[in-house]
Amino acid sequence: MKKFTTVKTFANNSTIEERRFLFEVVGIANQESNNLDYSIRNSGSSFIAVPYARMNQEMNRINRLGGKIIKITPMGINTPIPANSLSDSSDVTPNPEPMTQAKSHKSVKVPVNIYRPNNPFVGKCLENYELVAEGGSGTVRHLTFDLSGGDLHYLEGQSIGIIPPGTDDKGKPNKLRLYSIASTRHGDRLDGKTVSLCVRQLEYKNEAGETVKGVCSSYLCSLDMGADIAITGPVGKEMLLPQEEDATIIMLATGTGIAPFRAFLWRMFKEREKNPDYQFKGLAWLIFGIPYTENILYKEDLEKMAAEYPDNFRLTYAISREQSTADGGKVYVQSRVSEYADEMFELIQKPNTHVYMCGLKGMEPPISETFTAEAEKRGMKWDEMRKQMKKEERWHVEVY
Ligand SMILES: Cc1cc2nc3c(=O)[nH]c(=O)nc-3n(C[C@H](O)[C@H](O)[C@H](O)COP(=O)(O)OP(=O)(O)OC[C@H]3O[C@@H](n4cnc5c(N)ncnc54)[C@H](O)[C@@H]3O)c2cc1C
DSSP states (O other): OOOEEEOOOOSSOSHHHHOEEEEEEESOOOBOOSSSSOOBOSSSEEEEEEEGGGHHHHHHHHHHTTOEEEEEEEEOTTOEEETTTTSOGGGSOSSOOOOOSGGGGGGSOOOOOSBOTTSOEEEEEEEEEEOSOTTOSSOEEEEEEEOTTSOOOOOTTOEEEEEOSSBOTTSSBOOOEEEEBOSOTTOTTSSSOEEEEEEEOOEEEOTTSOEEEOHHHHHHHTOOTTOEEEEEEEEOSTTOOOSOTTOEEEEEEEGGGHHHHHHHHIIIIITGGGOTTOOOOSEEEEEEEESSGGGOTTHHHHHHHHHHOTTTEEEEEEETTTOBOTTSOBOOHHHHHHHTHHHHHHHHTSTTEEEEEEEOGGGHHHHHHHHHHHHHHTTOOHHHHHHHHHHTTOEEEEEO
């Protein structure tokens, strides 16, 4: 029977301060702890409980002492650790999970499927305006719906379903389409009673050369103010924003893929006063791919935030039809990934860095290829890195 003891919590009782990780360390001489509740020894594995806030410092210290961290496992606030936490790995906490910094969002209840397709919430359209400036390509609209009278609430990074009226070509009622929520949980009117979307009207030519317009996106883009709208959801846990205020959040967006990142950035910067419990002080880096300057959605707001928070928000455009790479190619999001690869690879090795990708399906393969090539140049294996990041809930993809 193993004996367990509980490591003390630390001075500051905030959630971040309370989160601890168990470092398994080898090859280090006996050292007294700083004023933490641990010490380490010189043979076999040693186990050190480290509060989140001191992780970087502790990694550096172990490095300096010539030690090597072979495993990092997250611990719950009351997770027991072995009584002799300086003995070998057979004594470690049973069923350790892989290291994850993102799990903290799990302490918040994620609402899902409050309204289902057979009983959707019927809201009203409060706003529907064009986001593409004169001379840009296509139609993208910002829509806001009134949710009052219902119970629909959501978190940044989730999606809602919209059921367009009418029937499909088989005479069946139209099915719902999903849209990423572009507003924070407070909604654009800051009263918690609205939800906003960023919708591109789908338009393409079929094989016969006829122009076809998407059913739901066309319906939304031409929705009148005050019109009823059938909403389901919310859904989605893939794109949630971690609660850590000092995280690094890398966002790769194309077109309407900006929607969840608008919600993130509004929460981090624009609506700071609404979130006393979330005062972002990490780094948010948005790489935004669009064809023309006129297609930069929410341009004014993005640039204002970048100017106001130069240390915390970095805004990089990839304007494919206007900018060119050193070798004369078009600039896409992946070109920027390649351009900033050194910095990006450094960042993604930090345990509190999250990468998000959102937009059209086509963006994923070239971005993955770029990461693969850049990792190879650095003697790393992107596939393994990505898998590990995914396990750690630090790699988030939503493409459609
Ligand atoms: C999680 C998630 C989040 C999303 N978020 C957003 C968002 O924030 N904003 C947004 O605008 N959209 C978003 N979408 C996409 C959205 O759900 C719809 O798919 C989109 O609006 C098109 O729906 P529609 O009814 O207008 O088109 P439909 O009438 O359903 O037509 C779509 C169909 O047209 C065909 N088609 C499309 N393009 C072509 C082409 N070039 N050539 C030939 N055939 C083609 C395909 O068969 C396709 O299935 C999201 C999707 C998902 C899954």
